[in-house]
Amino acid sequence: MSGWPGVNWVWLAAVDSTNAMAERLQEAWLADAEAVLPPTLICADTQWAGRGRHGRSWQSPRGGLYASFVSWVGVEALPWLPLAAGVAVLLGVRRLLPSLGRVLKWPNDLEVEQRKLGGVLCSSRIQGDRAWAVAGFGVNVLGAPALPGDPRQATSLAQLGFGGTLEEAREAILETFVTQFPVLLANPESLRRTWLAASIHGPGDRLRLKTTTGPVEGQFLGLSRQGMLELRAGDRIISLASGEVE
Numbered sequence: 367m368s369g370w371p372g373v374n375w376v377w378l379a380a381v382d383s384t385n386a387m388a389e390r391l392q393e394a395w396l397a398d399a400e401a402v403l404p405p406t407l408i409c410a411d412t413q414w415a416g417r418g419r420h421g422r423s424w425q426s427p428r429g430g431l432y433a434s435f436v437s438w439v440g441v442e443a444l445p446w447l448p449l450a451a452g453v454a455v456l457l458g459v460r461r462l463l464p465s466l467g468r469v470l471k472w473p474n475d476l477e478v479e480q481r482k483l484g485g486v487l488c489s490s491r492i493q494g495d496r497a498w499a500v501a502g503f504g505v506n507v508l509g510a511p512a513l514p515g516d517p518r519q520a521t522s523l524a525q526l527g528f529g530g531t532l533e534e535a536r537e538a539i540l541e542t543f544v545t546q547f548p549v550l551l552a553n554p555e556s557l558r559r560t561w562l563a564a565s566i567h568g569p570g571d572r573l574r575l576k577t578t579t580g581p582v583e584g585q586f587l588g589l590s591r592q593g594m595l596e597l598r599a600g601d602r603i604i605s606l607a608s609g610e611v612e
């Protein structure tokens with residue numbers, strides 16, 4: 367099916383995880399030297415093994431949006447992938463809730479008053495000077511499922527005042543994502559500024575993060591021109607590519 371020009375659109379009633387499906391699709395395509403997979407959006411009504419960041423699971427009952435976008439990107443764009451995906455989802459959500467202000471928690475959680483509205487999970491596989499990128503995203507539309515392994519409560523578009531249907535929400539968010547994500551990735555400086563304008567973190571805010579090498583604490587400075595989170599810790603500047611803000 368083709369929902370938007372140049373984008374394959376795969377719709378599933380149920381799947382383990384749209385990210386896992388995207389990876390299987392990649393494997394199948396890479397095994398065929400002749401084939402070229404156009405940008406492909408995989409969307410499911412429900413997932414039975416939805417994946418969250420940091421090895422968590424993602425509850426995916428009917429009533430939510432669960433999608434993954436697979437596309438080729440240049441390797442130089444990889445540091446920007448999580449930020450571009452978060453902003454692209456937010457731009458779609460703002461079509462439904464135009465007054466939504468600063469809701470991006472680094473790198474790409476959508477949070478309203480400390481309640482999670484949506485999340486993004488990216489992966490990539492480098493092939494020469496380009497990479498297969500998977501940007502998976504979930505948005506709570508009608509319901510606000512619990513977050514396994516996460517004490518925070520969730521919220522939903524409906525709780526925040528969206529009065530439309532699931533189909534309307536999916537159409538607006540998915541269409542915005544497939545059109546805006548490539549544009550954001552191609553314009554890192556404008557992406558950096560858009561991300562900062564939508565971030566819940568302000569200059570000087572104290573952040574504590576869990577990283578693979580241990581906890582990191584510092585004052586929020588912003589994003590570097592390479593797409594890294596920058597913190598000030600005493601007289602040092604720490605740059606981080608990944609981690610979890612606590």
Ligand code: BTN
Pocket residue numbers: 382383384385386413415416417418419420422424431432433434475484485486487502503504505
């Ligand atoms: C997070 O932990 O915040 C990231 C959640 C990402 C969930 C989405 S739902 C669609 C896609 N498929 C998955 O298995 N996960 C992502």
